[in-house]
Amino acid sequence: MGNNDVIIIGAGHNSLVAAGYLAKAGRRVVVLEKRSVVGGTAITEETFPGFKISPIAQTAGYLSAEVKADLKLDSQVEIIPLDPIASSPEPDGTHLTIWRDTARTVKEIARFSPADAAKYPLFVERMTKIAGVVQGLLKMTPIDLPSVGFADLRAALGLAGPVFKLGRKNINELLRLLPTPVEDLLNEWFESDVLKGALAASAVKDVTWGPQETGTTFTFVYNWALSDTGLFRSASLVKGGIGELTKAMAETARGFGAKIRTDAEVKSINVDQGKVTGVTLANGEEIQAGVVVSGASPRTTFLELIDASILEASFVRHVRNIKYRGSASRMHFTLSGLPEFPALAGSDTQGYLRGPIQIAPSINYLQRAFDCTKYGRLSNAPYLDIVIPTVADPSLAPSGKHIMSVTVKYTPYALRDGNWKAKGPEIAKLVVDTIAQYAPNFPSLIVDQTLVTPADLEAVYDLPEGNLNHGEMTLDQFFHMRPIPGYARYRTPIEGVYLCGPGCHPGGGVTGLPGQNAAREILKDAK
Numbered sequence: 001m002g003n004n005d006v007i008i009i010g011a012g013h014n015s016l017v018a019a020g021y022l023a024k025a026g027r028r029v030v031v032l033e034k035r036s037v038v039g040g041t042a043i044t045e046e047t048f049p050g051f052k053i054s055p056i057a058q059t060a061g062y063l064s065a066e067v068k069a070d071l072k073l074d075s076q077v078e079i080i081p082l083d084p085i086a087s088s089p090e091p092d093g094t095h096l097t098i099w100r101d102t103a104r105t106v107k108e109i110a111r112f113s114p115a116d117a118a119k120y121p122l123f124v125e126r127m128t129k130i131a132g133v134v135q136g137l138l139k140m141t142p143i144d145l146p147s148v149g150f151a152d153l154r155a156a157l158g159l160a161g162p163v164f165k166l167g168r169k170n171i172n173e174l175l176r177l178l179p180t181p182v183e184d185l186l187n188e189w190f191e192s193d194v195l196k197g198a199l200a201a202s203a204v205k206d207v208t209w210g211p212q213e214t215g216t217t218f219t220f221v222y223n224w225a226l227s228d229t230g231l232f233r234s235a236s237l238v239k240g241g242i243g244e245l246t247k248a249m250a251e252t253a254r255g256f257g258a259k260i261r262t263d264a265e266v267k268s269i270n271v272d273q274g275k276v277t278g279v280t281l282a283n284g285e286e287i288q289a290g291v292v293v294s295g296a297s298p299r300t301t302f303l304e305l306i307d308a309s310i311l312e313a314s315f316v317r318h319v320r321n322i323k324y325r326g327s328a329s330r331m332h333f334t335l336s337g338l339p340e341f342p343a344l345a346g347s348d349t350q351g352y353l354r355g356p357i358q359i360a361p362s363i364n365y366l367q368r369a370f371d372c373t374k375y376g377r378l379s380n381a382p383y384l385d386i387v388i389p390t391v392a393d394p395s396l397a398p399s400g401k402h403i404m405s406v407t408v409k410y411t412p413y414a415l416r417d418g419n420w421k422a423k424g425p426e427i428a429k430l431v432v433d434t435i436a437q438y439a440p441n442f443p444s445l446i447v448d449q450t451l452v453t454p455a456d457l458e459a460v461y462d463l464p465e466g467n468l469n470h471g472e473m474t475l476d477q478f479f480h481m482r483p484i485p486g487y488a489r490y491r492t493p494i495e496g497v498y499l500c501g502p503g504c505h506p507g508g509g510v511t512g513l514p515g516q517n518a519a520r521e522i523l524k525d526a527k
């Protein structure tokens, strides 16, 4: 198959964004996806008749506003903002809810600690400024330390505004805080366990660390920088499920002339004398192009699709050393009615149940849930992040019925005993029993259930070790070190091969940013 300028491997959302930008710029693009559907981890399926479930990614609050506008996604999908952004029911029947509106949240916090309530607005203001600096980095092509050039310095000028706003004193504060455990940050501000638990949960939601681990302040700030709420976590759904968003991205790319093929697994990236020539599919078909962009993980790209013997040993060693270590599972339930969380004012459909519910009553609870992971075991008191999407979007299920989707942490990919097939029923029971402690009528409402384990994330969705983001989102794997030092600018050691997935800067979440940044660099190289 000829006549292509660019081959894009995978049809995850970042690949589709890159395809949109490249096709819009006049490149002849073909996207090759191994699965039968487009969207990668951002899909929605009718897992059970009449119920539209987003099995992996669900919330869309990280999506870049610029990508949305450039690819005209606004007119194709409806974003439903969730409010509250987090509710934490407590074992003693109380609850803390955090709303988009600071004044409303202050009233909630005051029930636990008037001192914390008084400090919360200043905390929001300070963290917003700190997050502003990280925000400035997201759209940048990382600087190639230590060889910084004039163009890098010019690009870094974009940071001047947020840095200036933050002020010199707070820059020091930012540098001091980022590597610390989020527990330390929160202890400096607050006294109540419930508030600290509610905030810390977002810092560890997407990584395999507990809140007492080094660098979790960075993940807290990173989520703040990306989020659509202006706060510590994002909270939006796409009407009809997140798969509607990736369908729209595919439509946009097709509209600009891109071809998208499913059931088209790339088996190898072909290279001749250091330059890419195209790819070979699993069925033996060869497709030629001078540019190949991989939306697959760095591990898949460099250790499976490219013959490692043509890469330098030190490069391969760095790629092998990327940390993945997945520890999240997803569980979905179809329900005959709405569960009642007595702590959350009954089944108040227009209120508390509209937003995410966190089973994260304190920092110690979160840390204990994590501790077992170090030894390849499951905690018997997991941290759960629950969304009942049908409250805000009843179109997802038959009338009166509901879907509950749960992210379960921590469930380590590398189990000490047994295997994931055998562990599945244990996790499922643990999740049901844990939720029942907070919503006693929950088990009686369950009609169907399905579990996605870290092993499934690897086998079905091609996520190494079940990691959410093609590599842990830790400070040592951020910016110029993502995916590895020296190769953070979307280019690779093979001329014409680029990366565009969350394994490169700025990393994970349905942001569209790695795809957008990669497309910009590819177009620059073509000039």
Ligand SMILES: Cc1cc2nc3c(=O)[nH]c(=O)nc-3n(C[C@H](O)[C@H](O)[C@H](O)COP(=O)(O)OP(=O)(O)OC[C@H]3O[C@@H](n4cnc5c(N)ncnc54)[C@H](O)[C@@H]3O)c2cc1C
Residues within 6 Å of the ligand: 009, 010, 011, 012, 013, 014, 015, 032, 033, 034, 035, 039, 040, 041, 042, 056, 057, 058, 059, 060, 061, 062, 264, 265, 266, 267, 295, 296, 297, 300, 328, 329, 330, 457, 461, 462, 463, 466, 467, 468, 469, 500, 501, 502, 507, 508, 509, 510, 511
């Ligand atoms: C359990 C879980 C929950 C999450 N929840 C959220 C959330 O609620 N909100 C959020 O913003 N983010 C969430 N994320 C993170 C988010 O899904 C990812 O960071 C992001 O979607 C990655 O998008 P992508 O397009 O770059 O890659 P992917 O979605 O991983 O897509 C890569 C694509 O490449 C294809 N591929 C791989 N190898 C080949 C090959 N050899 N040939 C052809 N095709 C290939 C794969 O099949 C896949 O379709 C979650 C992730 C997980 C795992």
